[in-house]
Amino acid sequence: MMGKSQRRTLGGKYGWLFWALMLLFIYLWTITGLSFSGIQASAGEVTRSIINGLFHPDWAYVYDGSGEDLLSLILQTLAIAFLGTFVSAILSVPFAFWAARERRKNKMHWRSTSGKFTLVFIRTFPELVLAIMFIKAVGPGSFAGVLAVSIHSIGMLGKLFSEAVENMDRGVDEALTAAGGGRVDVLCLATLPTVMPEFLSFTLYRFEIAVRSASILGMVGAGGIGTPLLFAIQTRSWSRVGIILLGIIIMVTAIDWLSGTLRKKLV
Amino acid sequence: MNQVPERTFMQKYHLKGIGWTIIFILLLFLSSVMTEVNWGEFFSNLGQFFALLGRMANPDWQYTNIVVQPIIETIQMALLGTTLGTLVAVPFAFLAARNLVKSPLVRGGIRFFLNLVRTLPDLLLAALFVAIVGIGPTAGVWTLAVFSFGMISKLFYETVETIDSGPIEALQAAGANRVQIIAFAVVPQVVNNFVSYFLYTFEINVRASTVLGYLGAGGIGVFLQRSLSSFRYDQTAVIIIAILLVVVVIDGLSNILREKLL
Known part of the structure; x- marks a missing residue:
C-alpha cells in the first residue's frame, strides 16, 4: 500500500x-x-596525536588563576551565551508579533510575510560575519560575541515565537476583548501569559545552541574558549587541544541536561 | 465548608518567584561583568557598525561571476557530507533503538557515543579536520559527515522507536532472523521518514557549509574570509546574498520533496 x-x-x-x-x-x-585535494601525508600521525592528546590532557591548564585558563574561559563562554540569549529573547518578541499570521484565513498578509522574510534573512546572515562586524564596532572581545549571539538568535527565536503566537489559544484574548479590554490589556494580560511558557522553553532551547556557537565565536576573536582552541590547533599542542575539547564536551553536556530538565518542568 | 485553602509561608510571600528572579538578575549581572559589556561604547560606536552595513548595501555585482563556482562547491560538499554521514548513521541508529536492541549496555554505550559526537560544534570539527587532512573541500566533507552523523543517528533511532511492532512480531513468529526483520519489517516503515530527515539535515548542512571555508575547509567560506580580511565589504555582501538565495532555494526544494514523502 x-x-x-x-x-x-x-x-x-x-x-x-x-x-x-x-x-x-x-x-x-x-x-x-569536487576537487579532492587528497589527504595530506601526516593525516594519520595528526589523528593519533589528537587522540593521544584527548587521553593525556594538559591538566595544568584547567585552572592557573591567570584568568586565561580553561575554567574562566568556559565561564566566559557561558556568559556570552546567557547574555546573548537573554537580549535576543527580548528583541524577538516584537519580531514574533510582526511575523505571526493572523489566523488561517489570509495566507499572503504583507505584514506577516515581510516579517517572515526578515527573519529568514537574519537567520541566514552568517553569525561569524556578524561577529566580525561587531568586532569592528566595539573591538575584539567577548562583548562582540554577546552582540553577535543576540542578533543572530533573533532569526530562529523570532520564528519559533511567531509560530507559538499563531498556534496559541485565542479564547483568553476574546474573553478580555469581550470584557472591554483594550489592545494593551489584551497583550499584557492574555496573550503574553498564554505564550510565556512556550517562549521560555524555546529560549532555553536556543540557549543550548548559543553555548555551542559561543564556543566557536572565539575563532574570529569574539571571546570565549574558541580563541585558545584555534591557537592550540595551529600550534599543534595537542594535549592543550585535548583538555579544551574535554571542557567543551562537559560544558555542552551539562547545559543540555540542565536545560532539558527545566524545559520538561515548563511544558 | 467554604474554606479558603491555607497558603504556606512560601506561597504567601512568593518566595519561589522572588528567589528565581534574584538568581536570574545575579546571573545577568555576573555575565555582564565577565563579558565586559559596555553599552555606552556600543551606542557611541554604533555609527561604525552602520557605516559597515552601508558599505554592504552597495554590493559589487562584478563579483557574482567569481562566486558561482564556490557556491556550487559548497552544495556539493554538503551533499556528499550528508550522504556519508547518513550511511554511517543508519547502522548506529538501528543499534541504538530500544525496540530492536534489548541489551541496555549496547544501547547505552552507543547513545553515549552519539551524545559526545553531537556536543561538538561544526566549526570546531572543521578546525580539527583542516589540521588532519589539510586545507580544501575534503576537510569540509569530513566535517559535515561527522556533524550530520551525530544529528541523523539521533533522528533515525527516534523514528525507529515509534514504529508499529506488529510486522516485527509477525516476522519473528515466522522464524525470520535479525537481518530479515530489519529489512522487511523495519525499513519499509521508516524509509520515508529517513529520506525526509536526510533532506532536513542537508538543509542544515548547506547553511553550515557556507562558513566552514572560513577556517580553510573549502566552499564559499574561503571567499567570505578573503573578502572580509581585505575589507571588501561590497564583495561580502554579494556572497551573503548568494548564500541567502541558495539557502532559500534548497529549503524550498527540500520542503516540497518532504511534503510529498510524508
Missing part, C-alpha cells in the same frame, strides 16, 4: 527509474565536481 501511494506521488509507473537516474546524475555531478 505504501509503495503504491508513493509511486502515485512521485510520478507514473516508471517514476522510480526517473528518480534513480536523477540521483545517479546528482551524485556523479557532486563527486566529479
Whole structure:
C-alpha cells in the first residue's frame, strides 16, 4: 500500500527509474565536481596525536588563576551565551508579533510575510560575519560575541515565537476583548501569559545552541574558549587541544541536561 | 465548608518567584561583568557598525561571476557530507533503538557515543579536520559527515522507536532472523521518514557549509574570509546574498520533496 501511494506521488509507473537516474546524475555531478585535494601525508600521525592528546590532557591548564585558563574561559563562554540569549529573547518578541499570521484565513498578509522574510534573512546572515562586524564596532572581545549571539538568535527565536503566537489559544484574548479590554490589556494580560511558557522553553532551547556557537565565536576573536582552541590547533599542542575539547564536551553536556530538565518542568 | 485553602509561608510571600528572579538578575549581572559589556561604547560606536552595513548595501555585482563556482562547491560538499554521514548513521541508529536492541549496555554505550559526537560544534570539527587532512573541500566533507552523523543517528533511532511492532512480531513468529526483520519489517516503515530527515539535515548542512571555508575547509567560506580580511565589504555582501538565495532555494526544494514523502 505504501509503495503504491508513493509511486502515485512521485510520478507514473516508471517514476522510480526517473528518480534513480536523477540521483545517479546528482551524485556523479557532486563527486566529479569536487576537487579532492587528497589527504595530506601526516593525516594519520595528526589523528593519533589528537587522540593521544584527548587521553593525556594538559591538566595544568584547567585552572592557573591567570584568568586565561580553561575554567574562566568556559565561564566566559557561558556568559556570552546567557547574555546573548537573554537580549535576543527580548528583541524577538516584537519580531514574533510582526511575523505571526493572523489566523488561517489570509495566507499572503504583507505584514506577516515581510516579517517572515526578515527573519529568514537574519537567520541566514552568517553569525561569524556578524561577529566580525561587531568586532569592528566595539573591538575584539567577548562583548562582540554577546552582540553577535543576540542578533543572530533573533532569526530562529523570532520564528519559533511567531509560530507559538499563531498556534496559541485565542479564547483568553476574546474573553478580555469581550470584557472591554483594550489592545494593551489584551497583550499584557492574555496573550503574553498564554505564550510565556512556550517562549521560555524555546529560549532555553536556543540557549543550548548559543553555548555551542559561543564556543566557536572565539575563532574570529569574539571571546570565549574558541580563541585558545584555534591557537592550540595551529600550534599543534595537542594535549592543550585535548583538555579544551574535554571542557567543551562537559560544558555542552551539562547545559543540555540542565536545560532539558527545566524545559520538561515548563511544558 | 467554604474554606479558603491555607497558603504556606512560601506561597504567601512568593518566595519561589522572588528567589528565581534574584538568581536570574545575579546571573545577568555576573555575565555582564565577565563579558565586559559596555553599552555606552556600543551606542557611541554604533555609527561604525552602520557605516559597515552601508558599505554592504552597495554590493559589487562584478563579483557574482567569481562566486558561482564556490557556491556550487559548497552544495556539493554538503551533499556528499550528508550522504556519508547518513550511511554511517543508519547502522548506529538501528543499534541504538530500544525496540530492536534489548541489551541496555549496547544501547547505552552507543547513545553515549552519539551524545559526545553531537556536543561538538561544526566549526570546531572543521578546525580539527583542516589540521588532519589539510586545507580544501575534503576537510569540509569530513566535517559535515561527522556533524550530520551525530544529528541523523539521533533522528533515525527516534523514528525507529515509534514504529508499529506488529510486522516485527509477525516476522519473528515466522522464524525470520535479525537481518530479515530489519529489512522487511523495519525499513519499509521508516524509509520515508529517513529520506525526509536526510533532506532536513542537508538543509542544515548547506547553511553550515557556507562558513566552514572560513577556517580553510573549502566552499564559499574561503571567499567570505578573503573578502572580509581585505575589507571588501561590497564583495561580502554579494556572497551573503548568494548564500541567502541558495539557502532559500534548497529549503524550498527540500520542503516540497518532504511534503510529498510524508
